[in-house]
Amino acid sequence: MKAGTGHVVGMLMAAAGGIVTGLVEAADALPSWNEGAAKGAIFQFVDRTTRAGSPDFVPPDERVAVFDNDGTLWAEQPLYVQLQFVIDRVRALAPRHPEWRTLEPFASILKGDVRAALAGGERALAELAMATHAGTTSEEFETIVSDWIATAKHPVTGRPYTEMVYRPMLELLAYLRAHGFKTYIVSGGGIEFMRPWSARIYGVPPEQVIGSSIKTRFELREGRPVLVRLPELNFIDEGPGKPVGIQTHVGRRPLAAFGNSDGDLQMLEWTAAGPGPRFCLYVHHTDAAREWAYDRTSSIGRLDKGLDEAKTRGWTVVDMKTDWKRVFEFESR
Amino acid sequence: MKAGTGHVVGMLMAAAGGIVTGLVEAADALPSWNEGAAKGAIFQFVDRTTRAGSPDFVPPDERVAVFDNDGTLWAEQPLYVQLQFVIDRVRALAPRHPEWRTLEPFASILKGDVRAALAGGERALAELAMATHAGTTSEEFETIVSDWIATAKHPVTGRPYTEMVYRPMLELLAYLRAHGFKTYIVSGGGIEFMRPWSARIYGVPPEQVIGSSIKTRFELREGRPVLVRLPELNFIDEGPGKPVGIQTHVGRRPLAAFGNSDGDLQMLEWTAAGPGPRFCLYVHHTDAAREWAYDRTSSIGRLDKGLDEAKTRGWTVVDMKTDWKRVFEFESR
Numbered sequence: 001m002k003a004g005t006g007h008v009v010g011m012l013m014a015a016a017g018g019i020v021t022g023l024v025e026a027a028d029a030l031p032s033w034n035e036g037a038a039k040g041a042i043f044q045f046v047d048r049t050t051r052a053g054s055p056d057f058v059p060p061d062e063r064v065a066v067f068d069n070d071g072t073l074w075a076e077q078p079l080y081v082q083l084q085f086v087i088d089r090v091r092a093l094a095p096r097h098p099e100w101r102t103l104e105p106f107a108s109i110l111k112g113d114v115r116a117a118l119a120g121g122e123r124a125l126a127e128l129a130m131a132t133h134a135g136t137t138s139e140e141f142e143t144i145v146s147d148w149i150a151t152a153k154h155p156v157t158g159r160p161y162t163e164m165v166y167r168p169m170l171e172l173l174a175y176l177r178a179h180g181f182k183t184y185i186v187s188g189g190g191i192e193f194m195r196p197w198s199a200r201i202y203g204v205p206p207e208q209v210i211g212s213s214i215k216t217r218f219e220l221r222e223g224r225p226v227l228v229r230l231p232e233l234n235f236i237d238e239g240p241g242k243p244v245g246i247q248t249h250v251g252r253r254p255l256a257a258f259g260n261s262d263g264d265l266q267m268l269e270w271t272a273a274g275p276g277p278r279f280c281l282y283v284h285h286t287d288a289a290r291e292w293a294y295d296r297t298s299s300i301g302r303l304d305k306g307l308d309e310a311k312t313r314g315w316t317v318v319d320m321k322t323d324w325k326r327v328f329e330f331e332s333r
Numbered sequence: 334m335k336a337g338t339g340h341v342v343g344m345l346m347a348a349a350g351g352i353v354t355g356l357v358e359a360a361d362a363l364p365s366w367n368e369g370a371a372k373g374a375i376f377q378f379v380d381r382t383t384r385a386g387s388p389d390f391v392p393p394d395e396r397v398a399v400f401d402n403d404g405t406l407w408a409e410q411p412l413y414v415q416l417q418f419v420i421d422r423v424r425a426l427a428p429r430h431p432e433w434r435t436l437e438p439f440a441s442i443l444k445g446d447v448r449a450a451l452a453g454g455e456r457a458l459a460e461l462a463m464a465t466h467a468g469t470t471s472e473e474f475e476t477i478v479s480d481w482i483a484t485a486k487h488p489v490t491g492r493p494y495t496e497m498v499y500r501p502m503l504e505l506l507a508y509l510r511a512h513g514f515k516t517y518i519v520s521g522g523g524i525e526f527m528r529p530w531s532a533r534i535y536g537v538p539p540e541q542v543i544g545s546s547i548k549t550r551f552e553l554r555e556g557r558p559v560l561v562r563l564p565e566l567n568f569i570d571e572g573p574g575k576p577v578g579i580q581t582h583v584g585r586r587p588l589a590a591f592g593n594s595d596g597d598l599q600m601l602e603w604t605a606a607g608p609g610p611r612f613c614l615y616v617h618h619t620d621a622a623r624e625w626a627y628d629r630t631s632s633i634g635r636l637d638k639g640l641d642e643a644k645t646r647g648w649t650v651v652d653m654k655t656d657w658k659r660v661f662e663f664e665s666r
Contacts, residue, residue, distance in 0.1 A: 061538060138580055182540075195584045205394060206584030207515075207540075216580065218573035218599050225602045227580055240551035247471055247549065247560055249582060251528045251539030266551050269558045 029175040032168040032326045038281070039323065041316045042172065045279040049255065050179045056277045060180035064254045066246060066267060067173070069187035069194060069211075071260040071301040072283050073202060075164040077292040078156060079114060080300065082129060082189045085148055087114060089132040106131075118299065129190055130214045134231035138192065138216060141229055146196045159330060162201050168324045169283075172258075173202055181256070186210045186246055188238035188263055192229075210245045212237045238263045243270035254278075260285065261301040265309060272313065280315040282306055287321040290331065362508040365501040365659045371614070372656065374649045375505065378612040382588060383512045389610045393513035397587045399579060399600060400506070402520035402527060402544075404593040404634040405616050406535060407498040408487070410625040412447060413633065414494050415462060415522045418481055420447060422465040439464075451632065462523055463547045467564035471525065471549060474562055479529045492663060495534050501657045502616075505591075506535055514589070519579055520544045521571035521596055525562075543578045545570045571596045576603035587611075593618065594634040598642060605646060613648040615639055620654040623664065 033039040049058045070076040079087075090100065090109045100106035105117035105128055117128065133141065154164050173183050185194060185204050191211030198204045213234040216227045237245040243266055246254060256279035257264070257271035268280040284303065285294050296304040310317050320327065366372040382391040403409035412420075423433065423442045433439035438450035438461055450461065466474065487497050506516050518527060518537050524544030531537045546567040549560045570578040576599055579587060589612035590597070590604035601613040617636065618627050629637040643650050653660065 061532075191581075191584070199394075207582065209584065213581065216577050218576045218603070220602075225576065225599065225606045227576060227603075243551045243558065243560060244549050248524075248546065249540065251524070251542065266558065269553075270551070270560075273558045 029178070030168065030171045032171055032324060034323055034325050036323055038316050038318045041279075042175075042281075045256065045277065046176065046179050049277055058255060058276070062252060062255065063176075063179070063181040064184065064250055064252050065176050065181045065256040066184045066186045066210075066242075066250075066254045066258070066271070067169070068259040068261070068264045068267070069185050069189055071285065072258055072264070073165055073169050073173075073185070074161070075154070075166075075291060076301050077285075077294070078300075079118075080125070080189070081161050081164075082193050083114070083118070083125060084152065084155070084161075085145070085193065086125075086129050086132050088148065088152065089144075090128075093132060129193075129212075130231055130233055133190065133192075134214055134229045136229055138227040138229060141192055142196050145193055149197050157330075159328075162197060163328065163330055165201060165328075166283075166324070167326050167329045169258075170202070170329075173204070176256070177203065182208065184208045184210060184246075184250065184254075186237065186242050186267060188212055188236070188241075190214075191237070210237055210249045212241075240266045242267035246270070257281070258283070259306070261303050262306045263301075265306045268306070268315065269309075272315070280310070280313070281318060282310050282315060283318045284320060286319050287324070287327065289321075290324075290327045291320060293321075362511070363501065363504045365504055365657060367656055367658050369656055371649050371651045374612075375508075375614075378589065378610065379509065379512050382610055391588060391609070395585060395588065396509075396512070396514040397517065397583055397585050398509050398514045398589040399517045399519045399543075399575075399583075399587045399591070399604070400502070401592040401594070401597045401600070402518050402522055404618065405499075405591055405597070406502050406506075406518070407494070408624060409634050410618075410627070411489060411633075412451075413458070413522070414497075415526050416447070416451070416458060417485065417488070417494075418478070418526065419458075419462050419465050421481065421485065422477075423461075426465060462526075462545075463564055463566055466523065466525075467547055467562045469562055471560040471562060474525055475529050478526055482530050490663075492661075495530060496661065496663055498534060498661075499616075499657070500659050500662045502591075503535070503662075506537070509589070510536065515541065517541045517543060517579070517583065517587075519570065519575050519600060521569070521574075523547075524570070543570055543582045545574075573599045575600035579603070590614070591616070592639070594636050595639045596634075598639045601639070601648065602642075605648070613643070613646070614651060615643050615648060616651045617653060619652050620657070620660065622654075623657075623660045624653060626654075 030039055048054055048056045067073055070080050087109050090106055094100055094110055100110060105120060108116040149162060152161060153159065154161055177183055183204055185198060187194060189211050191209055191213050194209050194211055195206040198206065198209050215230045215232045215234045217230055219226055219228050235241065242264065253274040254271045257268045258281045259268055260283040272278050272280050282303065285292055287293060294301065295307060363372055381387055381389045400406055403413050420442050423439055427433055427443055433443060438453060441449035482495060485494060486492065487494055510516055516537055518531060520527060522544050524542055524546050527542050527544055528539040531539065531542050548563045548565045548567045550563055552559055552561050568574065575597065586607040587604045590601045591614045592601055593616040605611050605613050615636065618625055620626060627634065628640060
């Protein structure tokens, strides 16, 4: 990966929400995408469903597009960003939890052996997140996340995590919104971990963020109402949980779904099964130079069954290496 | 209650979404409200938070208004509408459940003794709803609800339930939306019971409906993905559950909250506790002639603690008898 000087411009654009206007007015709404089957399929689908007079025209209210986050909108290697957050929280909270020195998965994290802590899979990750995320109010947690995301740096690039987002996907989000789509994030990650920054970085407001959660309880503390985050799992928005999360939050079947792993497969299947035109896209991580190359055997973001299914069903598969002109905003042009 | 001939016009207006345009262009955006403290407080709050240059100006993104449904947007007497639906479902399903003849609360309902079935309170109601609502897919359930609401009639007025909505509240919803507010329903009723008709009747799309729910599970049936509704409670969106539901679905604290019972109290408290201007309103059922009169001792929609709290905190209390020029669209003018 090469670091460039374009990131200040990128941050300003994203912060000002200027991407929408800028891209839509441009001749090419997806300038970071190379010409090819993926880009063509996107343009074709949007034209087909939004052009007045099209036989497959879909009313704006029903234009729902759902996006996985980790590995689809931002990098998930070498570790999920939220796991990096968990690691930092475990370290910050360790003095208050002497028992963590011998208790897994905390002990492994404190020893710096994150792979060992990760061995328990998605659910262990959720449990770990829960243990480090509970015990605060919802407002306190928002502050903790906001403070962390403002300062934490990616371990390989040294960039803020919010710069590890894929420029082509930001363009795609903006392009869909400009055509009346409501864009949702549907992530296995924590809903309250994404909400503090999703509007600024992705243009996706908190009410359009769907994710995993722990339970919360309403309490009056000295007469002041608070929502207390409890150390109890509420919902895992992963795999078969994603269609459930979408139904709970949106109450409509998506028109288009974007993912990068087998954890997104049911979301894509659910989307594809609706009547009329539907669009399903997998981001395939094929670029070891600019990002990472991984799929069928990766412990993070495994794409195995999904890759076969995409082929069988004719879903669009983005080859990051050939389909994306630029991956990150900070790359030199 | 008097029945009139205006309901066709009302239905057409609601169906076409014409209310928004119609009301905003009118000199008085709330024509069914008598001049008085309640109407004045609403106008004042909206002006204060939405007028450019106002020191209390709130950006459109943060203008969230939450509305209870039963007793706030439509009539909940003599029984909650969803309970009427449950009764009809119990009768329809009874041939398949011979055990219900002796099993409470089903037995009481089959005998026509709804009050006895209702004795178990909100939670019993939710359990009953769950038992009659589970076992279908989400799509099948949507069809069942849509078919029912299209034909079922209110036991006292003989009107479709969708005509039992309060005209002044429809005006208020439209008025707030015309001023950039996003309007949400936050009901103790079932989320999937309201979504099939909320857009048509209230102008509130499915993704802005929050309610109680049972668990659902993603399944492939002969290769076709479905969401199966399980006989297991997922979430009760009532009392202290309402702020939790709002945080889950919206991720922002409301600017304004509207309710009619003690079950809305925590939602109003949570709203009021935010920084800057907030607006809390209780609809007080005081009109036995045009609607029903009930508050502190009612088993349905009890308003006791909330009425005291409203007085202490200076919340707006709507006296239906004096504040509302017209309650239902179908009343003769």
